[in-house]
Each structure stands twice: as structure tokens, then as C-alpha cells.
Amino acid sequence: MEPAVKRPGAEPALPPSRGEISAALIEYLRDAGPLPDGAALAGADPLGDDLQLALYLCYELHYRGFAGVGDDREWDPELLRLRAALEKPFLAVLRARATRHGHADEALDELLVEPLDGQGVSHFLQDKGELWQLREYAALRSVYHLKEADPHAWVLPRLWGRAKAGMAAVEFDEYGAGRADRVHAKLFADLMTDLDLDPAYGRYLDASGAEALAIVNMMSLFGLHRALRGALVGHFAAVEITSSPGSRRLAKAMRRTGAGRAAEYFYAEHVEADAVHEQVVRREVVAGLLEEEPHLDGDIAFGADATGWLEDRLADRLLAAWRSGQSSLRTAV
Amino acid sequence: MPAGRPRRIVARRDGPMLVEGPVEIALEDGTTVSSDRFCVALCTCRRSRIYPWCDTSHRKHSPAPRPGSGD
Numbered sequence: 001m002e003p004a005v006k007r008p009g010a011e012p013a014l015p016p017s018r019g020e021i022s023a024a025l026i027e028y029l030r031d032a033g034p035l036p037d038g039a040a041l042a043g044a045d046p047l048g049d050d051l052q053l054a055l056y057l058c059y060e061l062h063y064r065g066f067a068g069v070g071d072d073r074e075w076d077p078e079l080l081r082l083r084a085a086l087e088k089p090f091l092a093v094l095r096a097r098a099t100r101h102g103h104a105d106e107a108l109d110e111l112l113v114e115p116l117d118g119q120g121v122s123h124f125l126q127d128k129g130e131l132w133q134l135r136e137y138a139a140l141r142s143v144y145h146l147k148e149a150d151p152h153a154w155v156l157p158r159l160w161g162r163a164k165a166g167m168a169a170v171e172f173d174e175y176g177a178g179r180a181d182r183v184h185a186k187l188f189a190d191l192m193t194d195l196d197l198d199p200a201y202g203r204y205l206d207a208s209g210a211e212a213l214a215i216v217n218m219m220s221l222f223g224l225h226r227a228l229r230g231a232l233v234g235h236f237a238a239v240e241i242t243s244s245p246g247s248r249r250l251a252k253a254m255r256r257t258g259a260g261r262a263a264e265y266f267y268a269e270h271v272e273a274d275a276v277h278e279q280v281v282r283r284e285v286v287a288g289l290l291e292e293e294p295h296l297d298g299d300i301a302f303g304a305d306a307t308g309w310l311e312d313r314l315a316d317r318l319l320a321a322w323r324s325g326q327s328s329l330r331t332a333v
Numbered sequence: 334m335p336a337g338r339p340r341r342i343v344a345r346r347d348g349p350m351l352v353e354g355p356v357e358i359a360l361e362d363g364t365t366v367s368s369d370r371f372c373v374a375l376c377t378c379r380r381s382r383i384y385p386w387c388d389t390s391h392r393k394h395s396p397a398p399r400p401g402s403g404d
Contacts (some may be wrong), residue, residue, distance in 0.1 A: 114392045169371050177371065244389040248382070275387040276374045279351055283343075 011067045012202025014057070019050025025057055025082065029069045035082050046089035047313075052210040052217060055090065056143075058083040059220035063147055064201055087221055094218065095302065098309035104234060104286055104300035111241045111304065121315045124322065126249035131257045133322055135195045138188075138263075139204040139333045140212040144219070145188035146201050149174035151216070154223035155232045159285075160292055163233070166284025170240070170277045187266045194260030197333060207329040211314040218310055222303060230296030233281075233289050234303025240281045243274035349374035349387035358385050 014030070017023035020040045027033030036054075044051045060066065061074040073079060101107035125134060144151075149171050159167055176182035189199035197204075205213075222232035251267035254260070289296060321328035343351040355369040366385065374387035381388045 112392055113395045114389075116394045116396050173371060177369070245392075248388060271388050272383060272386050273370070275349065275389050276351075276370060276372050278389070279348065279374055280372060 011065050011069075012200070012205065014066045014069070015053070015202075015206040017050075018053045019044075019048070021050045021086075022053040022057065025054045028079075029057070029066065029073065035078055041085050044089070046093045047210060047214060049210040051086055051090070052213040055083070055086045055217045055221075056205070056213045058086065059217060059224070060202075062220070062224065063150060066202075090214075090217065091221065094306045094309070098306040099302055100305045101301040102298055104237075104290060104297050104304070107234065107301040107304040108237055108241060108282065108286070111238055111308070114245055119319075120246070121318050122246040122249035122253075124319060125253040126256075129253045129257065131195075131259065133328075134253060134257060134259055134263075135197060135333055136328050137318070138192055138195050139197055139329060140208040142188065142192060142197070142199075142204050143202075143208050143212060144216045146185050146199070148184040148188060150185075151219035151223040152232065152236050155229055155236075158226045158229040159233075159289065162284045162288030163286075163292065164288075166280045166288060167233075167236075170280055170285070173273060173277065184266075184269075187262070187269060190262035191254075191260075191266040194263040204329075204333065207331045207333055209317060209328070209330055211310070211317045215307075215310045215314060218306055228299065228303075230289065230293070230299030231303035231306065233285055233296075234300035234305075235307045236303075237278075237281045237286050237300070238304035238307040240274050240277040244271050244278065247271045247274065344377075348377075348391060350377055351375075360385065 014026050017026050021036045021044055024033060024036035024040065028035045057066075058079060061069070061079070065071060065074070101110075121137070125137065129137075152167070152174075153171055156164060156167060156171070172178075174184050176184070176186070180186065192199040219232075219235065222228045222235055247267040247270035251264050251271060254264040254267060286300060289300070318328045340353060352373050352375060354371055354373050355367065356373050357365055357367040358375075359365050368386070376384050376387045376391075378391035380390035382390065
């Protein structure tokens with residue numbers, strides 16, 4: 001099969017590598033070398049920069065791809081084999097270290113209680129975030145928000161009845177309810193423009209550390225595997241439950257720093273939208289899936305726990321850097 | 334109200350009322366707000382800072398930070 005012709009500039013360039021595995025993978029994608037061998041994979045840190053970037057590159061072939069890389073590479077059996085070898089230790093570490101609950105209601109009920117004296121990133125940005133920190137935050141969140149809702153769309157064909165209808169309704173809202181200018185990814189691009197960032201897809205992949213990539217990789221992992229549909233739903237529920245209060249704090253941070261109207265609007269819209277989404281996801285998607293497939297209870301809890309665990313790791317990196325006045329990014333923006 | 338199926342509102346004591354959109358709401362100060370979202374969550378605890386829409390202010394609070402709140 002001939003590789004499909006690419007429109008120039010439509011896809012991001014391949015980023016620089018971060019180690020042996022990602023270096024070999026990038027060479028392979030350029031038709032310039034073999035994939036990494038088993039020895040490189042065996043010694044890799046499942047949460048480290050090298051493995052997380054390699055996994056991100058494998059997954060990105062299912063979304064927008066890269067300039068100079070043929071569209072047909074999405075189903076290259078060698079790449080799928082590598083992806084599976086990268087996913088295995090990542091999933092194992094999430095299962096072993098993140099799991100705290102055995103049942104969906106326990107995991108989600110905990111998220112429904114709002115701490116009075118929260119110490120998270122949104123609390124920091126609300127109270128004392130400076131514009132440069134908001135820019136860093138937006139740059140590394142862009143690896144997800146510029147494809148907001150896309151990793152979750154993979155789950156739709158794996159659901160039935162109430163769970164499918166509820167999930168589709170929330171995704172429809174995320175995709176702008178039929179209006180291109182309201183697509184959440186577009187609203188985020190507008191926020192980036194307000195913050196004087198480049199809204200081009202994939203622009204800040206190289207700036208984003210392993211902790212940020214791991215969150216998006218978890219979404220793609222859960223979304224692309226039917227076997228992990230319960231975890232995807234649990235992850236999505238955790239995001240929708242925690243988003244509304246967090247977005248209120250981020251909207252306040254944008255307002256206080258004069259970041260701009262679009263920057264504030266992105267988070268203000270998520271306060272209102274996600275208060276609705278939380279209700280629909282808990283009452284229709286989670287409850288509907290549990291009714292159809294009660295054996296997925298533990299996986300729903302796992303998806304929620306994994307989300308919180310990875311978000312906490314990102315928060316630790318950001319707050320440690322910012323509290324000492326340093327950049328949290330790998331490259332300056 | 335046109336004839337047909339009555340509009341369904343989902344009410345729970347521990348959260349907002351869920352109403353199928355679009356909706357138009359007349360407020361006590363004479364203003365009107367509207368939303369064309371597929372479903373809207375109407376504040377019933379009266380603590381919302383974006384009243385009449387829910388902003389999750391009805392939630393319980395705990396003194397201690399919890400794991401997984403690193404938003």
C-alpha cells in the first residue's frame with residue numbers, strides 16, 4: 001500500500017528523543033532504523049521520559065500523526081507490538097501503585113468531598129499563580145486539551161444503553177454541540193492565544209515532562225483497549241467530578257492575572273458544563289455500565305484511582321518547581 | 334406547553350435539579366438567562382456562584398486534603 005499523501009504543515013513534527021527507546025522509535029518512523037530491542041525495553045522506567053514519550057508517539061498515530069510519517073503506520077504490526085511492550089509495564093505500575101479502592105462508589109464518593117484547605121495546583125494558581133506559571137500550565141495541558149474528549153470517544157462502541165447514551169451526550173457537549181467555534185479543543189486554543197502561546201497541535205509536546213504525558217497516555221491506554229472500558233469510564237468520572245471546582249479556581253487565576261477573556265472563558269465554561277457532566281456520568285454512564293456489567297466495578301474504581309495518582313505526581317512536579325521559582329517545563333515557552 | 338410528553342426533571346435532595354435543555358429561566362430581578370445545553374443542572378442549595386446554574390457548591394467539605402486532588 002502506498003503511503004497516503006500528507007498536507008504540508010497539517011501535522012506536528014516528530015519531537016526530539018529522550019532516550020534509547022524513543023530515539024530508535026523516531027528513527028523507525030523516519031524509515032531510518034530498526035525499532036528498539038528487548039534489552040532497551042527491559043531496563044526502562046515505566047514512568048520515565050523515554051518510555052512515556054515513546055508511548056505517546058505510538059498513540060499519536062491514532063489521532064493526528066506526524067509530519068513525514070505515513071498514515072498507514074497506525075496499523076504497522078511492529079509498532080503495535082512495541083506499543084504493547086510499552087503499555088504492559090505502565091499498566092502494571094498503575095495497577096500496583098495507584099489502586100486504593102475496590103468499588104466504584106467508594107472511589108467516586110471520596111472525590112465528591114471538597115477539601116476545605118486544598119493544596120493542589122489549582123489552589124496554588126488561584127491564590128498566587130503568576131502569568132508565567134499559568135502559561136506553563138496551559139502549555140503542558142495542551143497535550144491533552146487540544147484533543148479534548150478524543151481519547152474518551154474510543155469507548156463509545158464498547159458501551160450499551162444508558163452508559164452509551166450518557167457518554168455520547170457528554171461527548172457531544174465537549175465537541176461543541178454541533179458548533180465548531182464551541183468545540184472545547186478550540187476554546188483551549190483561544191485560551192493559548194490569550195496567553196501568548198502557539199496553539200498549533202503538538203507544539204508543546206517537547207516541553208512537557210513525563211508526568212504530563214503519562215496522564216494523556218493513560219487516557220489513550222484506557223480508550224483504545226476494550227478490556228479497559230471500565231477504567232476509561234472511571235477515569236472520565238474522576239475528571240468530570242473534580243473539574244468543576246478546579247475550573248472555578250483556574251478561572252479566578254486567569255481573571256486575577258488579566259490573562260484575557262478567552263482564557264477565563266475556557267475555565268468558566270467548564271465550571272458550568274462539568275457540573276452537568278458529573279451528574280450525567282455518575283447517574284447514567286457509571287450506573288448504566290454497572291447495571292450492564294457489574295464485574296467492571298473494580299476497574300471503574302481503578303480508573304478513578306489511577307487518574308488521581310497521576311494527577312498528584314504532576315502536581316508534585318509543578319509545585320516543587322514553582323515554589324522554588326523554577327520552570328516546570330523541559331524547554332522554555 | 335404543547336401537548337405530548339411532559340418535560341422530565343430529575344430531582345435529588347443532595348444535588349442540582351437536572352432539566353433537559355434548552356431552557357430559559359426568569360430570575361427574581363427581572364432578568365432572563367438561557368442555556369441550550371442538552372441538560373442543565375439547576376442549583377437548589379442556593380450557594381452557587383453562577384446561580385441559577387449548579388457549580389457544585391452543594392458538596393460536602395472535609396478539613397484535610399485528599400489524595401488525588403492534585404488538579
